[in-house]
Amino acid sequence: MGALMVILLFVLFLLQGMWIAFQAENLYCTMVGIGIMAQIAWQVFCNIAVVTNTLPNTGISLPFFSSGGTSLILLLAEMGVMVNIARNGARAEAEREQRRAEREAKAKAKAPIDLEAARRARMNGQPQI
Secondary structure, eight states: OHHHHHHHHHHHHHHHHHHHHHTSSSHHHHHHHHHHHHHHHHHHHHHHHHHTTSSOOOOOOOTTTSOOHHHHHHHHHHHHHHHHHHHHHHHHHHHHHHHHHHHHHHHHHSOOOOHHHHHHHHHTTOOOO
């Protein structure tokens, strides 16, 4: 039961990471986020396959659980990058919403164009208003 819970938590963690990556502010951040999550998914897959004796022993540690200072430090640095991608993605989304609201307000402020009058003026050779 505990092993299934760990697997479920890793699946949820990877799904959340992919969601963050797809909400990123630009394509570069999206690709970095996907790469980080793919690397963690590969580590999890290899470790679970070794534990179930599907693959021979590879020496790849289970992320965040297995002992090993360098692996943990690099994983925490990768999580810092993911947090930064999430924070900047939210900021970029808020800026896009603000620009959209400003465009809509500007469009509402403009006087509506009388299309029929513009068509008649164009047919008579008069300059358009």
